[in-house]
Amino acid sequence: MKELTAEDTSLLELVDRLLNKGVVLAGEATISVAGIDLIYLGLNVVLAAVETIGKAQERRAS
Amino acid sequence: MTLLAHAIAASPPATLSQEGLRGRPLAWSEAGDLGLWSTEWAPDIKLERPDALEHHRLVERICAAQPCLPVRFGTAFATSDDARASLDKRAAALHAALTRVAGKTELALTLLWRDSPGPLLIKSAAGPGRQYMEARRAEFAAREARRARAETMVDRVVAELAIDRQLVWHETCTSDNVAVSLAVLVPTERAAERKAELERVAARFPDVIPVLNGPWPPYTFARTE
Numbered sequence: 001m002k003e004l005t006a007e008d009t010s011l012l013e014l015v016d017r018l019l020n021k022g023v024v025l026a027g028e029a030t031i032s033v034a035g036i037d038l039i040y041l042g043l044n045v046v047l048a049a050v051e052t053i054g055k056a057q058e059r060r061a062s
Numbered sequence: 063m064t065l066l067a068h069a070i071a072a073s074p075p076a077t078l079s080q081e082g083l084r085g086r087p088l089a090w091s092e093a094g095d096l097g098l099w100s101t102e103w104a105p106d107i108k109l110e111r112p113d114a115l116e117h118h119r120l121v122e123r124i125c126a127a128q129p130c131l132p133v134r135f136g137t138a139f140a141t142s143d144d145a146r147a148s149l150d151k152r153a154a155a156l157h158a159a160l161t162r163v164a165g166k167t168e169l170a171l172t173l174l175w176r177d178s179p180g181p182l183l184i185k186s187a188a189g190p191g192r193q194y195m196e197a198r199r200a201e202f203a204a205r206e207a208r209r210a211r212a213e214t215m216v217d218r219v220v221a222e223l224a225i226d227r228q229l230v231w232h233e234t235c236t237s238d239n240v241a242v243s244l245a246v247l248v249p250t251e252r253a254a255e256r257k258a259e260l261e262r263v264a265a266r267f268p269d270v271i272p273v274l275n276g277p278w279p280p281y282t283f284a285r286t287e
């Protein structure tokens with residue numbers, strides 16, 4: 001399990017709010033980062049992504 | 063042209079710089095006594111991660127100028143008429159939400175477990191099937207104990223700060239790292255004082271690392287459904 005720093009946590013909490021909270025109006029846009037659509041993904045998924053990235057980096061380093 | 067939504071506010075609109083996302087024009091679409099702040103966007107421009115953070119800064123700027131409801135990032139309308147129709151459809155709920163957040167701001171408290179759940183060693187003379195079931199039961203019990211501990215910490219925070227439960231949102235154990243993710247709506251003029259109080263209470267929990275954020279626009283409390 002990747003240790004979360006305070007900075008990671010702050011960013012994830014903010015991203016979670018931007019993507020999952022706030023007023024929901026009928027819209028049509030999607031955003032993607034590195035080819036992955038982020039809209040409607042919860043904090044859990046973002047955390048999981050951080051952990052996956054961490055593991056991938058560890059594998060590459062070994 | 064597309065309108066990329068940022069926040070909903072009551073009319074009349076506050077006087078703001080006309081600069082929206084990536085320096086594009088900021089627009090106000092009025093429907094009755096409500097309006098939507100948005101950036102005039104081009105549909106072929108793809109949104110990227112820095113745009114999300116800039117949207118956050120824009121929403122902060124709007125909220126500092128007048129009470130507003132942040133709109134979920136990535137919401138766009140093909141025309142101003144579409145935006146107005148969307149506001150009209152839920153005007154009553156939007157008014158109620160605006161009243162709820164007026165003069166208030168959001169603080170975020172995240173509690174991270176200091177220790178990861180360790181591997182469970184089950185010593186048993188039983189066969190592998192029984193051992194497997196005992197290990198599963200022990201894992202479940204450990205997970206439930208963590209969840210109960212997290213809920214206790216939430217109760218303690220709410221009690222010690224004498225916060226109205228209606229103004230608190232929380233989730234527990236959303237991942238192996240996170241014990242509690244909590245948001246609280248506080249009067250804007252008392253945000254610094256309340257944040258310091260939250261920090262003091264959270265620092266007393268020996269098994270977690272507290273991370274405080276905000277004051278932020280009231281993202282968590284802007285929902286209307």
